Amino acid sequence: MMDINHILVVLDSDHPEQIALDKAIWLASVVDADITLLTSVYEPYCGDESALDNDTVKQIRQARLASTQRWIDSFLPEVSPDVRKVSTRVLWHKHLHNAVLEVTHQQDFDLVIKGTLPHSVLDRIFTHTDWNLMRHCPAPVLLVKSPAPWKHNRLLASVDATTTDEGHQLINDNILSYAEHLADHFETDLHLVNAYPQISVAFAMVPEVTAPDDIQDYITEQHQTACEALGRKYNVNADHLHVMEGEPDAVVAKVAANIEADVVVVGTVARCGVAGVLIGNTAEQLVDEVHCDVLVVKPLDGVKPEED
Secondary structure (H helix, E strand, O other): OOOOOEEEEEOOOOOOOOHHHHHHHHHHHHHOOEEEEEEEEOOHHHOOOOOOOHHHHHHHHHHHHHHHHHHHHOOHHHOOOOOOOEEEEEEEOOOHHHHHHHHHHHOOOOEEEEEOOOOOHHHHHOOOHHHHHHHHOOOOEEEEOOOOOOOOOEEEEEOOOOOOOHHHHHHHHHHHHHHHHHHHHHOOEEEEEEEEOOHHHHHHOOOOOOOOOOHHHHHHHHHHHHHHHHHHHOOOOHHHEEEEEOOHHHHHHHHHHHHOOOEEEEEOOOOOHHHHHHHOOHHHHHHHHOOOEEEEEOOOOOOOOOOO
16 A cells, blocks of 8 residues: 555645645545644744734734644535544744644654645745645645546656765656656556657757767657656656656646646755755745646655555
8 A cells, every 4th residue: 555644734724725735635535534634723923023022912812723733623524534633733823834744743744735826026035835845745745726526547757867975866756756656546647758858959058069969869869768767667668758858847848738637746855045946946936837746756755665
């Protein structure tokens, strides 16, 4: 059995609908997992520099926590009896992602699920919740676009097949391990996608250097061979390998749309500071470009061994 036993569902009061809850209820009922519903609350008047007296601050804080607890508890009747256990957590945090990080460091969760809305550049600059979870959450993060169960039975794993970097190779293995387990458990078709660069564009930026005639064919063959090896290792059918030229985010989004993928599994490496904002990575760019769910794994994520 796939080892997804504990699911953390992040509820954001700023969202008009809590689509993550519906997706989590369905997923938990299928894999026999328990669910923890989490949200955060904060009142600036109760901050460290508040001019209010301690008793007033305490009363405001208790009132806000109680109100938020009633809000999150209002979702409990929606949870199917097929879910083996459900609980709620309300934490006092200014930023929702900090509440998630605190809870996931206190308790082992196999998956974090959160609904996602379209993002702007300002969202990235001001460290939006989704970006922080993708970069720093110690558990895999499923960002959902729809409350509906997966219906097309197609799962797409995005890898960089020819990487020689140890961290990215580990991400590849984690992506495909997780994807293979999901595909087996849900009896879905597993597809693999790999983008490779158009070398002519790179050489066009250095006109004094002439590209060898067969360099693009060599690059294409290199990526095709590497993908075939990964396909054999993780039981991906040969006709489910998609090796295409172009930028990774554009290629993955195109393949996901063409095969009507239910979820894209992609890896990410945490970046901090301005470089993280301006450079980004495929996972962060994909969230806004695909119409399906996105499951993000990191180098330290992975599928735990089955218990006897």
